[in-house]
Amino acid sequence: MNWNLLRTFVVLAESPSITVAAERLRLKQPTVSVALKNLEDRLGQRLIDRSPGRFELTEAGRLLYREAVNINGSILRLATLMREVTPQISGHVRIAVASHVVCPPFDEVIADFYAAHPQASLSIDVITSTDVVAAVTAKRASFGIALVRAQDPALDYVPMYREAFGLFCGPRHPLFGRSDLTLDDLQGHSAVVFDTDRLQDALQDVTLLRARAALAPEVKGVSENLEEVRRMIMAGLGIGPLPKHVVARDLRDGLLWQVPPFEDLPEVDVFLISNPATARNRAEDKLLAALMEKLAATPFKERTYG
Template sequence: MNVPHEAEKIARELDWNLLRTFMVIVQEGSITRAANRLLLQQPSVSQALKRLETRIGATLIDRAPSHFRVTTAGQALYEECAQIFGTISRAVQTAQTTEDELTGQVTIATLSRAESSHFDQILSSFHVQHQQVRFDIDVMSSKAVQKAVLEKSASLGLCLVHDPHPKLSYSVLYRAYFGFYCGPSHPLFGCKDLTLDDLRGHSSVSFRTDQLWDALRPVALLRAQHRLDDKVIGYTSHLGEALRMITAGLGFGPLPSHTADPYVAQGTLWRLPPYNNALEIDIHLVNNPNTRLNNAEAAFFNKISRWIHDTDLSQRTYAPQY
């Protein structure tokens, strides 16, 4: 069989609604939930999946009453579909953009509380110059940020990075330093000249990326070296919720120092060891070189990229205050 010719024939004749249905099934992890989202009957969704598998000649989802698993072929097709529909969405936005005045929408995926006065100033300056441009900023985990940029559902991303994706480009937007903090009800609150050994045995909270194989590896490594990870009782991907749990006294935990310092000054947080800048973490600007940006996205990306290029990293570093 002439495989390239057969693939071209399938692409030419395939009902693209089947691809969209398949994409929703994978996203929902269930044919029933996919049917609810698509406002269709469950048998119709099951039949659409069967038609797609028959046309492609591969099992895309291994499904039975007791399990639901996307196959290797299904995962590969899903990733392509996500990028295709992301490209179509951007094409529509680009077509709707007028040339007389910069308009359109910039979609940004960001980790929670990516606090940067520099980024805020860029956003403000851009808005003053182009007041018709709309922004859609969605908060998610760093892993989800990269996925959104890869699938082209977001123009740009702000996130922590441990394993860079080969299809994405990364630039350090700013550098922060993390430290351990506790709330007023914690036994160590107000104690001075502590050592890391003093934290041992106390409960703590953690970010989901605070793992040896993930973006907050320096924090996880410090925990492991000093055996501080035996009583982790709270996990979150959201900086605001980590701050809530620490302040409420559930345990000590890591926070960006430039975010925590104002709370220390107010007396609602207390800085714990280490008292130096050991936990260095970079926040990255992420983009997909294969994404066709609309005029608004391109202008915003160029503006922030120029700032990164022209500004030394030392000026983009938030050193903690003691």
């Protein structure tokens, strides 16, 4: 099997069209089309349905993608592992995180690790929780931190911290600054939401919180990024949910105002996610181990915020 064909197929499977895949691979479109045809001919299977208006993986294509993405991740890491044959720990760690992860033990571990191993390097990719899981699965990330809807048995999950969500409005909102509010006062006001704020998703309990407040069904603002949800709430687009410990300073500075309910607020767990099939360099291994040890030594109630 020609590995270049498999690598091309992985990019095709993650693209909406051959044209986009060719751009990502920095190749011409006919070259990518020929590569796909050669792979299909070699396997004797149609891998992508390319009928008019469609560009979707076939059943055989989905099977091949699941296997190829793991092979791809392993091969891409070979050069990194070979560079690690040195006395010093100098590898690179890539962490994929959901937006605005606030967890003091995490910060302490990073600070201690890079003080002890200054030759190591770090990158943190802020992406959606779904993409965090995908990056860890595909071995593109050393490990990840994200909200989780359903756990993949092929990955390892450790509860990292728990955060409580409240409802907030900004200075331009008519309810801002009122200390006499009840749930009835929220009824019919417009809402700002997270993209995953819906039933059967990671923030389903937050969806139920909005339902308790009887906010208007029409959503005025939506984002997958916490900072942008916060921005829209501050701008007065509507009332929206945010983790209480994340916005504590905004409350003190008068940039946000918490509205009812104040009790029985939804709590959401944020997980440390790792892939046991990933061949990690020494920096990745040691940082992940240090983080696991820190979490094990810190009672969960001390990692429950808000």
